[in-house]
Amino acid sequence: MPASDRHPEENGTTAQAAGARAGACTSPETARTAPSDARPGSGFLLRFHLAERLAHWLYALFFLGAFLSGVLMWAPATREWMGGARQTVSRYHAFVGLAMVLLPLLVMLVMDRHRLRQNLREVDLWTGEDRRWLLLALRGYSLRGKPMPAQGRFNAGQKLNVVLVTAMAVGFAATGGILMHKASLPAWLVTRALWLHGFLAVVACALFLGHLAHVFITRHGRHYLKGMVTGRVPEWLARERHQRWWEQHLGAEVSEKPMKEPEV
Ligand code: HEM
Numbered sequence: 001m002p003a004s005d006r007h008p009e010e011n012g013t014t015a016q017a018a019g020a021r022a023g024a025c026t027s028p029e030t031a032r033t034a035p036s037d038a039r040p041g042s043g044f045l046l047r048f049h050l051a052e053r054l055a056h057w058l059y060a061l062f063f064l065g066a067f068l069s070g071v072l073m074w075a076p077a078t079r080e081w082m083g084g085a086r087q088t089v090s091r092y093h094a095f096v097g098l099a100m101v102l103l104p105l106l107v108m109l110v111m112d113r114h115r116l117r118q119n120l121r122e123v124d125l126w127t128g129e130d131r132r133w134l135l136l137a138l139r140g141y142s143l144r145g146k147p148m149p150a151q152g153r154f155n156a157g158q159k160l161n162v163v164l165v166t167a168m169a170v171g172f173a174a175t176g177g178i179l180m181h182k183a184s185l186p187a188w189l190v191t192r193a194l195w196l197h198g199f200l201a202v203v204a205c206a207l208f209l210g211h212l213a214h215v216f217i218t219r220h221g222r223h224y225l226k227g228m229v230t231g232r233v234p235e236w237l238a239r240e241r242h243q244r245w246w247e248q249h250l251g252a253e254v255s256e257k258p259m260k261e262p263e264v
């Protein structure tokens with residue numbers, strides 16, 4: 001990535017990280033065990049800008065709100081218990097759902113449009129290494145800690161997650177919009193929209209549980225979580241799991257130690 005394309009915050013971190021390369025940051029163990037490394041610039045790379053973190057947590061918060069209110073309306077016991085209040089819950093649910101889709105988008109558009117464009121480009125670009133990574137991950141290589149093809153800032157699984165979450169946001173908004181106007185629309189359209197809306201809710205819930213499992217069960221999850229909270233991840237994590245991204249930050253010298261790519 002050319003330096004002019006980078007966020008000012010990112011340029012600072014990169015330069016400092018490059019300066020610190022010969023020290024603790026090149027040793028995964030040192031970086032992991034020395035809490036003083038948490039100082040910006042000493043062995044950490046900027047992974048998420050403020051706008052990205054804000055957008056992610058807003059999406060997560062409103063997703064949970066929409067999910068809970070949706071389940072309350074759907075489960076027969078709570079549906080009966082709510083009685084006439086169901087109409088009000090339905091209205092609030094629809095507003096929470098719309099906020100889930102619109103607020104994160106607005107945050108990115110207002111706060112960091114450049115980064116939004118950059119993320120869209122990154123997620124849209126699938127290299128041969130990405131395809132091989134996904135194939136191997138589906139065969140369980142990544143979970144078993146086997147060597148994987150080098151990846152950019154987002155690995156192929158993370159790219160797929162972004163694509164699925166975005167597609168489902170569009171699906172929720174379209175089917176939810178139909179349900180909001182069900183009184184004035186043909187019954188066949190409302191029935192299909194309701195079915196699709198429920199189906200999307202089940203798929204989104206499964207994807208969300210997989211996402212949480214990745215964050216809380218895997219060896220790297222807690223470092224990714226810190227990245228989504230503070231914006232920064234340890235340099236060794238970038239080197240181990242996002243080598244192409246690490247190379248962009250630290251220059252060509254990294255090819256001293258190429259990662260072995262398995263045969264597919
Ligand atoms: C733009 C986003 C969304 C909009 C506009 C929206 C709107 C609606 C509306 C109008 C209803 C019908 C309520 C009724 O029958 O009176 C509904 C039902 C429901 N929604 Fe959403 N929703 C959205 C997002 C979500 C999300 C993200 C989830 C879950 C993750 C979800 C889960 C549900 C469930 C489970 C139902 C009940 C379906 C049933 O009764 O069978 N919705 N939604």
Ligand code: HEM
Pocket residue numbers: 047056059060061063064154157158159161162165204208211212215224225226227228
């Ligand atoms: C409240 C629980 C949640 C936690 C703890 C959590 C945690 C995280 C973390 C740590 C990352 C960064 C991974 C990385 O560095 O690439 C991330 C990324 C992401 N999250 Fe969440 N998240 C939560 C909820 C959600 C929800 C509800 C959605 C959408 C339905 C979501 C969608 C995404 C997407 C699309 C990404 C970027 C791609 C990826 O890294 O997989 N997250 N999340």
